[in-house]
Amino acid sequence: MTEDRQEESISCNAKRRQILDGAEAVFLESGYEGASMSQIACRARVSKGTLYNHFENKAALFGAVIEDLSRSRLAPAICQSDLTAITCVEAFSQLAERFIRVLLQPGPLRLYRIIVSEAPHFPDLADTFWRHGFGRTLSTMTQWIEFWIERGAIQTDDPVFAAEQFMALCQTRLVQRKRFELPVDISDRQIQFVAGKIAKAFVGIYGCRPDESATG
The missing domain is CATH 1.10.10.60 (Homeodomain-like)
Incomplete structure (x- = not known):
């Protein structure tokens, strides 16, 4: 060149x-x-x-904005490269904490409200958000699940569904309340507490053997 x-x-x-x-x-x-x-x-x-x-057109631009937000904010937040040297429960606790913090940022909160309020009038918006936002995040989460399946820490024949469940858990208590502008404590301490509960619940569902999944 x-x-x-x-x-x-x-x-x-x-x-x-x-x-x-x-x-x-x-x-x-x-x-x-x-x-x-x-x-x-x-x-x-x-x-x-x-x-x-x-x-x-505007639709193409909106899709590019969604994709950019996913790449620049969500992807780095849920990168697993620096979390693989700890136990399964600790990894998912840290992952949940990072994901929650991203979802609580003003941009993602407003974007969620836009999709919910305008999707009935612009169906393509939801599809765009699903493909470029949720879909990309789900793919990364699924890779996380598969990593721990390979290590024998998690058991499931449907890692995509497990990833969706984990993402749903991360939106409980703090994120959902914040989306509706309800009073909620989103201090570091509370976020860490909720993330820890989510991790324990998730690995409990999928059979993570405590402390057997530290790096080998």
């Missing part, structure tokens, strides 16, 4: 990043229906022509 093309590629990536940041802000503030491509172009400080050069 020539130097000119490298610079062009860097410029294109930077412009895309600029657009995604602007779009995220507008979507979270105005919802999907209330957001317009003109608003997004203005917030991203690009022309509408540039915006449409990168994304053909």
Whole structure:
């Protein structure tokens, strides 16, 4: 690749990043229906022509925002690379804590409300969220389950379903209350307490043998 093309590629990536940041802000503030491509172009400080050069329509842009949030926030939070040197219960406790903290952030909270409120009018939104958000997270969680199955710590013939159950558990008590703006204690101590309970419940269901799954 020539130097000119490298610079062009860097410029294109930077412009895309600029657009995604602007779009995220507008979507979270105005919802999907209330957001317009003109608003997004203005917030991203690009022309509408540039915006449409990168994304053909609002739906495509929304999907890209969901995918970006999943890659930049959820994926790093549930990366297992630095958690494999501990017991199964400890690993899932740390994983639950990280996942809960991400779900409690303002962005994911607002995004959830957007999907729930506007999915009946825009069915494709739910599908987009499922594929680029929930689906990607579910895939990573499933890999976690399979890792511990291979180590003999968890027993299940349906790791995808087990991963869905774990993700559902992580949304109890704190996350659901916060989504509905109900009074709830989301201090570090409470998050850690709930995460620990979730891990013990999950590995209890799937037969984790305590302390037998430390690194070998």
